[in-house]
Amino acid sequence: MSNYNIAVIKGDGIGPEIVPQAINVLNAVGEKFGHTFEFTDVLMGGCAIDEAGTPLPQETIDTCLKSDSVLLGAIGGPKWESLPGNERPEVGLLGLRAAMGLYANIRPAMLFQPLKNACPLREDIAAKGIDMVIVRELTGGIYFGERGRDGDVAYDTEKYSVSEVRRIAKVAFETAMARGKKVISIDKANVLDSSRLWREVVHETAQSYPEVEVSDMLVDNAAMQLVKDPSQFDVILANNIFGDILSDEAAMITGSIGMLASASLGDTKCGLYEPIHGSAPDIAGKNIANPIATILSAAMMLKYSFGLTAESLAIESAVNKVLESGVRTADIKDETTEKVVGTVEMGEMIISEILR
Numbered sequence: 001m002s003n004y005n006i007a008v009i010k011g012d013g014i015g016p017e018i019v020p021q022a023i024n025v026l027n028a029v030g031e032k033f034g035h036t037f038e039f040t041d042v043l044m045g046g047c048a049i050d051e052a053g054t055p056l057p058q059e060t061i062d063t064c065l066k067s068d069s070v071l072l073g074a075i076g077g078p079k080w081e082s083l084p085g086n087e088r089p090e091v092g093l094l095g096l097r098a099a100m101g102l103y104a105n106i107r108p109a110m111l112f113q114p115l116k117n118a119c120p121l122r123e124d125i126a127a128k129g130i131d132m133v134i135v136r137e138l139t140g141g142i143y144f145g146e147r148g149r150d151g152d153v154a155y156d157t158e159k160y161s162v163s164e165v166r167r168i169a170k171v172a173f174e175t176a177m178a179r180g181k182k183v184i185s186i187d188k189a190n191v192l193d194s195s196r197l198w199r200e201v202v203h204e205t206a207q208s209y210p211e212v213e214v215s216d217m218l219v220d221n222a223a224m225q226l227v228k229d230p231s232q233f234d235v236i237l238a239n240n241i242f243g244d245i246l247s248d249e250a251a252m253i254t255g256s257i258g259m260l261a262s263a264s265l266g267d268t269k270c271g272l273y274e275p276i277h278g279s280a281p282d283i284a285g286k287n288i289a290n291p292i293a294t295i296l297s298a299a300m301m302l303k304y305s306f307g308l309t310a311e312s313l314a315i316e317s318a319v320n321k322v323l324e325s326g327v328r329t330a331d332i333k334d335e336t337t338e339k340v341v342g343t344v345e346m347g348e349m350i351i352s353e354i355l356r
């Protein structure tokens with residue numbers, strides 16, 4: 001029997017609707033497998049601006065750092081869009097990632113077989129399956145390099161050190177060891193010096209993982225290969241900007257933004273787990289948001305932060321069973337859907353599968 005403390009950031013928009021479903025699911029897992037999860041609510045994003053005057057109160061940082069892990073819904077919305085850049089809700093998320101030292105973003109992109117009709121790719125391509133994980137470097141590269149504007153000229157600098165590349169490459173190889181043992185590293189080494197360093201360090205790191213097959217792919221080719229034959233990818237390793245773009249492309253080819261989870265990790269076990277979608281203000285407060293991405297984020301937390309693999313699999317398989325039974329939330333319904341349910345009902349159905 002173990003006890004885990006989880007900081008919870010419900011956030012804005014649909015966040016306060018989807019996160020409670022993930023909490024209920026974790027409690028059901030606790031009941032079934034004999035663990036206790038304790039949850040502490042903290043503020044971040046738009047709601048924090050409204051209640052505490054800042055998108056990231058110090059209390060939130062302190063609570064997250066003291067916790068075993070952090071579960072996030074989503075932040076932001078039209079209400080805060082006119083604020084100056086450095087006061088907006090997203091500043092909270094960037095600040096929390098920095099405070100927690102999270103340099104690795106892990107995003108699985110998979111086509112759930114019961115949802116294969118949602119895949120926008122040709123049927124024969126979708127039939128080969130999509131099941132990959134994108135490991136993206138999160139704290140370096142062009143988003144954080146020297147930048148400036150001088151009259152008609154503006155510039156941003158892509159810069160990586162050996163240690164930054166090595167630590168993210170290790171995450172990719174470790175991830176591959178627990179999956180298909182194949183890493184495709186993305187770069188633009190035909191043009192960029194930073195990419196040539198990236199490639200060099202990735203291959204040097206690969207030597208410690210002889211079981212993993214490693215290869216390089218230029219980013220422009222990767223963008224094409226993702227739509228031509230996504231089944232070739234197991235783990236994709238990419239820098240910050242390439243990973244940002246390719247992970248959205250990978251998400252789109254699965255056809256279901258409400259289904260995909262993510263984890264941001266650093267050197268400790270305390271990670272930040274969140275759905276890849278935003279706060280969906282257009283559907284907030286209607287009990288129609290899909291809670292599955294957040295529920296699967298909780299499943300990732302069990303696996304990556306707590307090492308509870310069987311418990312994590314129990315959630316994934318419950319989600320699959322509910323989908324196989326023909327039940328859908330509105331965003332993933334199609335002509336074969338037997339029953340459309342709301343956010344709360346979807347959470348309840350997943351829980352009854354777990355407890356079955």
Ligand code: NAD
Pocket residue numbers: 014073074075076077078093257258274276277278279280281282283288289290291293331
């Ligand atoms: P979004 O992901 O919130 O929504 C895009 C579309 O997908 C919308 O039509 C929405 O209704 C739908 N959608 C998203 N999640 C869904 C779910 N769980 N179930 C059903 N449908 C779902 O992206 P956006 O509209 O570009 O952004 C809205 C707000 O979210 C903005 O303020 C943006 O800054 C913020 N945002 C936050 C995060 C985050 O918290 N990490 C990430 C992306 C965007």
